Amino acid sequence: MTILVGYIPTPQGEAALTAAIAEAKAHDESVLVINMSRDDKLVDAHRAPEADLGRLDEELSESGVPHEVRRIEHGTDPADQILDAIETERPRMLVIGIRHRSPVGKLLLGSTAQRLLLDATCPVLAVKAD
Amino acid sequence: MDNLQNLLDGFGHVLTPMNLLIALLGVTIGTAVGVLPGIGPAMTVALLLPVTYGLEPTQALILFAGIFYGGMYGGSTTSILLNTPGESASVVTAIEGNKMAKAGRAAQALATSAIGSFIAGTIGTLLLVLVMPQVVSFAVSLGAPEYFAIMLVAFVGASAVLGSSRIRGFAALLIGLAIGVIGIDRVTGQQRMTYGVAQLADGIDVVVVAVGIFAVGEALWVAAHLRRKAAEVIPVGRPWMGREDWKRSWKPWLRGTAYGFPFGALPAGGAEIPTFLSYMTERKLAKRPEEFGHGAIEGVAGPEAANNASAAGTLVPMLALGLPTNATAAIMLAALQGYGLEPGPLLMEKQPVLVWTLIASLFIGNTMLLVLNLPLAPAWAKLLQIPRPYLYAGILFFASMGAYAVNAQPFDLFLLLALGLLGFGLRRFGLPVLPLIIGVILGPLAELQGRRSLQLSGGELGGLVGGPVAWVCYAIIAVVLLWPLGRLAQRAWSARSGGPDDGPDAGGGAGGGVGGAGADRSASPTSTEVTP
Amino acid sequence: MSDRTPDTHDTVGDTVVDSATDRVPEKASGDRAQYGLCAGLALLGTLLLLDATRIGHATSSNDPVGPRPVPVILGVLLLLTAVLYAVDVARGGVGAAEEGEDVDLTAPSDWKTLALLALFFLLNAVLIEPLGWVISGTVLFAGSAYALGNRHHVRGLVFGLALALATFYAFAIGLGVNLPAGILQGIL
Structure with a gap:
């Protein structure tokens, strides 16, 4: 089985990756890292730079876990893309990083994490950055 | 030291809370639109023009000048961090600036660009204070024939000197002039080019033209070619420079200023040529020329200073003669006309408070910009994350609002769409926008001056060739227009003499170099290697 | 500086034109739509001239020129430009479409x-x-x-x-x- 990680270049994203690696090691599973980059912005802060993806690949190789790092560059909603990936890849578990959000922030922007928690058809592990 | 006294008075007027607030608003909006993709200062001033009719003319101009200067700062931020220069003036900055950022020196690139812009802007504005009154006192003695000739120089300059293709420049100019003809003739009251449409009798408002061409045209053009991929932005902390960077920057700043100001002040100067010249000079003078192409700080400092100094230079012909040399200045002139003020040498005599307050506000705005941009650069970069649909929907929204507000008639909105499609066509076919907008704004004035000259001479065409100023103007026009013929002759001659046909090639190479820098952002410095 | 022009004076349309066409690959075969623009320019010129014939002779000692000459001059210049433009296009001249931060010219128009x-x-x-x-x-x-x-x-x-x-x-x-x-x- 596979562990799917929604990765973003933030402490939350790193925390999610760490948790996923630990989970995969414990159960002898593989890791699929997905970085979603929205195509409707000139600049997307959640897009992992190339160098970052390379570093991820190295880290995963060092940990000895079978893995794949994938970038999705189309679509405007990360939640949609990850939900699609769950349908096609059928992972055992999805790992995401979450952070505190103010009530107003939630109201205005809607949360990717919330949609994933509610709509994912597989178990979701939500971790926080320390 | 009359000027100094006037300037001090200007400071006295600008230092009211309201005016300072407006200046701050202007530079903030300016920086924001400079950073944002797809929006530039010209478009913003056009969009805001109608809503500022409720302000005092002085305040509106302070706002616009702030946007004008601010756009220059914001534009360099994006070209350094993203290598996507929003306007032709920051193309050269991107060459070295983006390389610096990639090498981890984004903070220094942003710092030298912001501080250099500040220094160049301040010196440029000082030069404006010194030069403009001289130009005005010279210009008041000019008669209608001279004015007519100067405007022709502006037309020819905008269409033949700037841009890459003369024929396309002239096509754009003629479209603009034709739009300017529409409406009631000011002298005889006859309707022209209205074809019976009542709403056209007053002519097409310059605001509608500007908003249509700049805002709607741009939004449609981008919409049809939307880049469907996020760019990689280089993360940046607060800009700063070390001692070594200062040492390497200050001379390029001053040299860049020396290039930028005079070019900006010329009727067909613009910022492209001086930024390019500054880049070439710095490369030649650099102690470590091998760094060029890999992020040399001199290659950012010089062009950025040239860019801002030329912005200050632009204001000389705009305020002293009523001649626009770039798009933003053209729309600011339209704003003056909208307030019922007549641009030209008499402006300073009739509206000294307005002119000097505006100039004083430039000093203040420039200082605000330094403060806004140095510590806040990372915050500005965040603006790049606005989703494109909202950004361009916002442009169309404000464009519609502004165009409707001018005359409160829905007809203008249909016109706006038509002009937007024209703007789309211009971009599609590579026709420059500037000649068109200058044609619309200056066309009717030029006709008026031309007819006035002939009135003085009783219809004799000789009346158009007034004094020495007019002769010089016509000589310039002749040189510009005949230049390609001269090259052709040179080529024919060298072909006949059997020598290697290198003359025209060298010339073509030079032009290609400039165009290449503008056209291909990743242009390696070698492709821009030319001796101007 | 402006003479990267693929316009009237380039006998062979050599390097100069190529540099423009390179960047717009899908139009490398010559951009025929440009003839439409030429037609538009000619139409605009014709409209000006037609309208000018309608304007009466309203010259006076105050205004020996009247409202007519300017539209006539512009109309003639527009027709002339349309022809020269068409010649330029026929020789392979291509205007470089405008680039921008958000513009991707490699994709076809949407x-x-x-x-x-x-x-x-x-x-x-x-x-x-x-x-x-x-x-x-x-x-x-x-x-x-x-x-x-x-x-x-x-x-x-x-x-x-x-x-x-x-x-x-x-x-x-x-x-x-x-x-x-x-x-x-x-x-x-």
Whole structure:
């Protein structure tokens, strides 16, 4: 089985990756890292730079876990893309990083994490950055 | 030291809370639109023009000048961090600036660009204070024939000197002039080019033209070619420079200023040529020329200073003669006309408070910009994350609002769409926008001056060739227009003499170099290697 | 500096033209649509000349020129430019389409987006007086955002309404700019 990680270049994203690696090691599973980059912005802060993806690949190789790092560059909603990936890849578990959000922030922007928690058809592990 | 006294008075007027607030608003909006993709200062001033009719003319101009200067700062931020220069003036900055950022020196690139812009802007504005009154006192003695000739120089300059293709420049100019003809003739009251449409009798408002061409045209053009991929932005902390960077920057700043100001002040100067010249000079003078192409700080400092100094230079012909040399200045002139003020040498005599307050506000705005941009650069970069649909929907929204507000008639909105499609066509076919907008704004004035000259001479065409100023103007026009013929002759001659046909090639190479820098952002410095 | 021109004086249309065509690969075979532009220029020139024939001779000692010569000159110049332009196109001249931060010229034009945008734009022009700026502006914003690929419809409407209300209060009521209240007259 596979562990799917929604990765973003933030402490939350790193925390999610760490948790996923630990989970995969414990159960002898593989890791699929997905970085979603929205195509409707000139600049997307959640897009992992190339160098970052390379570093991820190295880290995963060092940990000895079978893995794949994938970038999705189309679509405007990360939640949609990850939900699609769950349908096609059928992972055992999805790992995401979450952070505190103010009530107003939630109201205005809607949360990717919330949609994933509610709509994912597989178990979701939500971790926080320390 | 009359000027100094006037300037001090200007400071006295600008230092009211309201005016300072407006200046701050202007530079903030300016920086924001400079950073944002797809929006530039010209478009913003056009969009805001109608809503500022409720302000005092002085305040509106302070706002616009702030946007004008601010756009220059914001534009360099994006070209350094993203290598996507929003306007032709920051193309050269991107060459070295983006390389610096990639090498981890984004903070220094942003710092030298912001501080250099500040220094160049301040010196440029000082030069404006010194030069403009001289130009005005010279210009008041000019008669209608001279004015007519100067405007022709502006037309020819905008269409033949700037841009890459003369024929396309002239096509754009003629479209603009034709739009300017529409409406009631000011002298005889006859309707022209209205074809019976009542709403056209007053002519097409310059605001509608500007908003249509700049805002709607741009939004449609981008919409049809939307880049469907996020760019990689280089993360940046607060800009700063070390001692070594200062040492390497200050001379390029001053040299860049020396290039930028005079070019900006010329009727067909613009910022492209001086930024390019500054880049070439710095490369030649650099102690470590091998760094060029890999992020040399001199290659950012010089062009950025040239860019801002030329912005200050632009204001000389705009305020002293009523001649626009770039798009933003053209729309600011339209704003003056909208307030019922007549641009030209008499402006300073009739509206000294307005002119000097505006100039004083430039000093203040420039200082605000330094403060806004140095510590806040990372915050500005965040603006790049606005989703494109909202950004361009916002442009169309404000464009519609502004165009409707001018005359409160829905007809203008249909016109706006038509002009937007024209703007789309211009971009599609590579026709420059500037000649068109200058044609619309200056066309009717030029006709008026031309007819006035002939009135003085009783219809004799000789009346158009007034004094020495007019002769010089016509000589310039002749040189510009005949230049390609001269090259052709040179080529024919060298072909006949059997020598290697290198003359025209060298010339073509030079032009290609400039165009290449503008056209291909990743242009390696070698492709821009030319001796101007 | 300007003589990268693929215009009238380049006998072979050599390097100069190539540098322009290189960057627009899909038009490398010569951009025929440019003839349409030439036709447009000629049409504009013709319109000017036609209109000029209608203008009466209104010269006087005050104005020996009258309103006619300028349109005539412009009309002739436009016709001339149209011809020269066509010659340039026939020789392979191509205008470099404008680039920008958000522009991707490698993809073909997206006519569907363009048509949708124009539609919402016209809708605003029709609705602005009966329904008022707040409603028509909201529709314009949300519609344009949709046309440009926004799929968060509620968010688009909320942003649009917020912008429309803000501009209405700030500009129409604050600065006295002409924006119609429409059916919301008295409520706003």
